[in-house]
Amino acid sequence: MKVAVIGWELPPFFSGGLGIHTFNLFSELSKMIDVDVYVPHLGPLYPFNSIKSKANNDLAGIYGYYQFKVWRKSGFNYSWQLYYPFNVRFVEIGASEYNFYDAVERYNRAFDKIDINGADIVHCHDWITFRAGIKIKERFRVPLIVTVHSTEMDRSGGFYPQKWIMDIEKDGMREADRIIAVSQYTKKMIVDTYGIPKEKIFVVHNGVGRHFLELPPRNYHSTGRVLYFGRITAQKGPEFFIEAASKAIDMHPGIKFVIAGIGDLLNKTKEKAESALPHDSYRFTGFIDLNEALNLYRSSDAFVLPAVSEPFGITVLESMSSGTPAIISKTTGVGESLRNVLKADFWDTDMIAEYIVGIVKYSGLRSTLGMEGVLESKQFTWKRAADETLKVYRSK
């Protein structure tokens, strides 16, 4: 079996979680079947201007740390073909100046002419590749699989979703022979919001990176530190974090809050923190890399993700596998299959504050959640995700 994967980004050139997913999942799948991964050839130009630099810590995005690993392994004279365990096929999109939506447009159009070299199946990821997938399906009469990592409804946090993107999403989901959703939560969203029959939707949870699964046990002496780590954007609920932080400090003075990551709400969130929290009780870190992230996870008493709508939430698994208790919203997809996390409604900042204080104050809660969380997170491997994805390819 050979699969043509219509991707968007790959380490070391990417800005978001899609690249990590593509890299990890298809590295595993390529041990079982032939895999061709298509990505646009963007040259040095990339979304959010963050990539066109050399290999240093400014390199981009909250997930920047994955890049260095790949980069360093292959040296500065890296070769794509040499490194990846699957075939990478660059698609020329002929853009001289980078504009995200324009690049998406050109990339999808390029699939009018591309030959998929005998692939039996086409697999694409999120709306940015859906139209290419539909074309391939029609031109080569192969089944179309689409993975929904997030929907426009998630990304907009329910506020002003862009209709034209939702239309593309809907077309892709309709044309797809089978849909992979990253959680039951997302599956429900696809059924309820996009009106897709549930029979053709399969849930495959993401894995957590290997380096997170191989960490030594941590200790549970309280540091009094509580972590927010992720993009600072409406979808992830940073305002609820600050609100809960303020309530937690009222109940238990002395807790310190660390807000790691960047995003469109960074300044707003800073302003909010300034007015709601004592000055010495919080810190914004900006971008952080792998080592910093690990250090933060492992030196915090708790990790909080009050996401308004989070299709999966890989940071929850990273936190758990680091041994750090996670407090998450009920609207965080990965939570549906986790026992060893504390869950609250994203708006219920009283409850979130209570959980924060409970974890800081009661060592028994901290260490039990931490230790059980490590064990539970270990089941989320990319190998398992690949096995389940293969089952979806083979199902009728």
Place this chain on the structure above:
Amino acid sequence: MNTIAIFLEVHQPRRLRRYSMKEIGHSHSYFWDEKNYEIMQRVTKKCYVPALKVFMESGVKASVSLSGTFMEQAKEYAPESIDEFKSYFKSGLSEAVAETYYHSLASIWNESEFAEQVKQQVSALKREFGVKPESFRNTELIYSDKIADAVKSMGFKRVLAEGTDYIISRHSPNYIYRAKSGISLFLRNYRLSDDISFRFSNWEWPEYPLTADKYARWISETPGNIANLFMDFETFGEHQVAETGIFEFVRALPKELKGRGIEMVTLEEADRMFEKSQTISVPEITSWADTRRDLSPWLGNEMQKQAFSELKRIDKKDHVWRSLQTSDHLYYMSTGTSQDITVHEYFNPYKSPYYAFLSFMNVMQDIKMQ
């Protein structure tokens, strides 16, 4: 075997409501009255009353223990269940068995507290039912030589324990033994007990459906003197709901047993019938819970240990403190092993061990402040 001794544990804890941190120092009402009422009502209607009626109509003999926290709540929320137990004791089919009033873990940490709670339980049984127990069954069959010593010194003649794999590898559970303290020791036959309490309605069990005829045959074909069938009373109508056919099974059982010459007896009757030729020593604590049959369902993780040590430290000797000692509170905090987790979740009104812990700890902070 031509004798069976059925023993049934009747217990309901006073469950704690979700008590938040902000209430500490302000609210001193801890118990989840609505939930406790609802559960007592439901179990009375589905289980206690119909099961006791079936027992009496068809002549099923069983020894029973009723925890103090059950009796209190039954009187308050569903007095008809108390009436039904009264009739059962009067019918001569049942023997009352003692335990701690609070269904607590007092036996493992404080001998005088243990004795006090047993005393309370014995007087409650006398007050409510006019019965005086001579047999003792500790919380969830928690047992050791040391506990048997304490039980003997309180004047009991016989004690119940789990027939763990380790013990039954050398001593069949189908005889009566002597505890190291000298009192009679009954070991639970967990296979035959679980056939009813766990497997009765399990479609995947090769023996499904279990009929009274088949079950009586198994007993008659098993070597030994006596089948000790110990389980939750709530097996009949609550864990195994009426729709599973459990009541039909119970109704048919006395006839099937009789047809094979098998007699149903109380613990006291059994004790008189059989020789106790061997003494069994159980130095380590055992119980009937989970797959490990030890204390891990209550003290297996750090939360449970912290909650338990806080509880011990408070040492207030009043009704509220003792109600918090009910072992179920700790059981709800269990993170368990994967085999046991379904059972734990079935019993957990908070759905998560972490929420159970938080409420419990918050309540204890409030008690400490008073």
